[in-house]
Amino acid sequence: MELLKLSNQLCFPLYALSRKITSHYLPILEKLGLTYPQYLVMLVLWDEHKLSVKELGERLMLDSGTLSPLLKKLQEKHLLTRTRSREDERVVLIELTDTGLSLKNMATGVPNDIMCSLQISIEEMDQMRKLASGMLEKLNQLEPA
Template sequence: MDYLKLENQACFPVYALSRVLTAHYKPILDGIDVTYPQYLVMMLLWEHRELSVKEIGEKLLLDSGTLTPLLKKLESKKLVNRSRSREDERVVMISLTQNGADLKEKAANVPESFKCSLGLTIEEMGALRDSINIILERTKQNNK
């Protein structure tokens, strides 16, 4: 097998799928005025209400150079607050504003709209997620 042929690469279909999935999210997320990375941050905050920048970066596999402008944009949209931790002022905490909390209701249809845009069943979406998570976990273990 010629391993340098694009069709024999595992990384290319993953890359291409990532771009396709993000493109499917765009028109849906335009309706709530957030980008896909902003949506990921908001989902974390809807679940946890407050996290440090470091915690968000670890959960989303993003470095602070990528995360900081994204968080500043969410702050300018009045969806989050950024503040220094009382325990350690080096730590920046990100918390939901009331507008950010209210956005959750507007976003409630996003997962279903996304699933429908792809034409996948719940089972197919779950299988895709589970397969990808297995690979992500293995790569995390190999990088320790």
């Protein structure tokens, strides 16, 4: 086995798969007026409703420099608000607006649309998600705190 062949690398098929799957989300999310990264933010907020930028960054594994422009765009769309915490002005709190919360109803079909677009079953999607999540968890445990 040649170790430095592209076909023998773990990173490349994961990278290419991520790009391909993300591209399948684009036309579906366009109907919601969201980009893929904005959709990820909204998924967390639909679950949490209100949290700090730091907490959101931890959930999405993104730094505040990446999150800030995303949050600004979502605020311009009236999907969320950003306010400074009264207890600690360094903390910025993110909260869904009624418009942002109502968008969740429109997004309920996204997972099914993705399965149809990718032509995979719910079992296949669940199996891939579990495998990827398990690997991600292992990698996160390897990183220094």
